[in-house]
Amino acid sequence: MTLDLLAIAAHPDDAEFGCGGALIQAASKGLSIGLADLTEGEKSTRGSPALREKEKAEAARRLGLQERFSVKLPDSQIGDSAEHLQAVVQLIRETRPKIVLAPYWQDRHPDHAAAGLLAQKACFYAGVAKFGQGEPHRPFRLFHYMLHHPFQPTFVLDITKVWDQKLEAISAFRSQFGNEEPGPLTPISNPRFLEWMEARAVWFGAMIGVSRGEPYASIGPVGFSEIPGIESLADANELLLRYSMF
Numbered sequence: 001m002t003l004d005l006l007a008i009a010a011h012p013d014d015a016e017f018g019c020g021g022a023l024i025q026a027a028s029k030g031l032s033i034g035l036a037d038l039t040e041g042e043k044s045t046r047g048s049p050a051l052r053e054k055e056k057a058e059a060a061r062r063l064g065l066q067e068r069f070s071v072k073l074p075d076s077q078i079g080d081s082a083e084h085l086q087a088v089v090q091l092i093r094e095t096r097p098k099i100v101l102a103p104y105w106q107d108r109h110p111d112h113a114a115a116g117l118l119a120q121k122a123c124f125y126a127g128v129a130k131f132g133q134g135e136p137h138r139p140f141r142l143f144h145y146m147l148h149h150p151f152q153p154t155f156v157l158d159i160t161k162v163w164d165q166k167l168e169a170i171s172a173f174r175s176q177f178g179n180e181e182p183g184p185l186t187p188i189s190n191p192r193f194l195e196w197m198e199a200r201a202v203w204f205g206a207m208i209g210v211s212r213g214e215p216y217a218s219i220g221p222v223g224f225s226e227i228p229g230i231e232s233l234a235d236a237n238e239l240l241l242r243y244s245m246f
Contacts, residue, residue: 003066004031006097006139008088010078010115011041012056013173017197018145019101020063020166021159021214027064028162034067034095035060038088038115039075044175051175059172062165067095078114080121086132088122093134100139104217108148116144120219143216146200153215154222156204160211163201167194 005026009015015023015035027033041052060068071087078084092100102119103112120142125131127138146153159166204213 001034001067001095002032003034003095003097005033005099005101006092006095007033007035008038008100008102008115008119009035010038010103010109010111011044011075012037012052013041013059013170014103014112014115014147015101015145016059016063016166016169016173018103018147019214019216020169021162021212022101022145022157022216023063023065024162024165024169025157025159032066033064034069034097035063035065036069036071036088036091038071038073038078038118039111040070040072041075043075048175052173055173055175059169062169062172069095076111078111078118080114080118084118085121085125088118089126089132090134092122092126092139093132093137096137098140100142101145101216102142103147104144104149104151106149106151112147113149141218141222143218146215146217151215151217153204153207154218156208156213156215158205158208158210158212159201159214160205163212170194170197 005023007015007019007023009018015037023033023035037056040049042049044052056068069091071091073084073087100119100123103116105113105116105120107113107116123139123142127136129136143154198212201212201214204215205211207213
């Protein structure tokens with residue numbers, strides 16, 4: 001299997017929230033997309049493993065994924081042990097993604113931060129021939145998506161056209177987002193949580209002059225073959241209007 005794009009998430013629903021727009025965009029272009037849940041979210045306050053399995057499948061369909069992988073690491077205990085690192089290295093070598101998306105390495109939830117750091121290490125060691133088993137492969141790029149902890153993005157992706165589809169993918173996790181299913185109230189089951197998420201998308205969208213934006217961070221510089229945005233210079237009036245607020 002060779003994937004164009006692989007998203008890594010600590011729990012089911014993390015990728016939908018953090019990088020769902022990018023996944024939907026890539027799938028719409030005919031690229032091969034995969035998503036790996038490091039845990040099953042079995043320690044979640046709300047929902048059950050059986051219900052979350054159904055939610056995962058429906059969300060995968062709405063995202064347009066080719067594959068959704070379960071790495072089966074223990075929820076609340078993601079780390080950088082040899083066992084955990086080898087599991088993610090093996091996944092990368094088997095799927096051979098060109099680009100990997102993972103959580104930002106600082107976050108309120110320890111599993112989110114640990115997943116981002118684990119992805120960094122795995123992307124590197126997957127390319128080291130003498131590490132572990134399998135044919136070495138190092139992804140071309142690793143980008144980190146935002147969950148709870150805000151950061152200054154390296155770039156913001158315009159997801160305006162796929163915003164409604166992203167919300168549909170998130171809404172597949174009825175046990176987690178919104179308060180339709182019974183269970184204790186949590187920060188993300190608060191009925192206003194999706195409003196807050198949209199406010200953030202509007203904020204980052206405003207930073208690049210669009211309606212909805214999805215922020216990403218890169219450890220190293222992002223290369224371009226030409227000045228970003230130069231393909232749009234034919235419509236100079238639109239650009240002037242878009243950035244006049246700044």
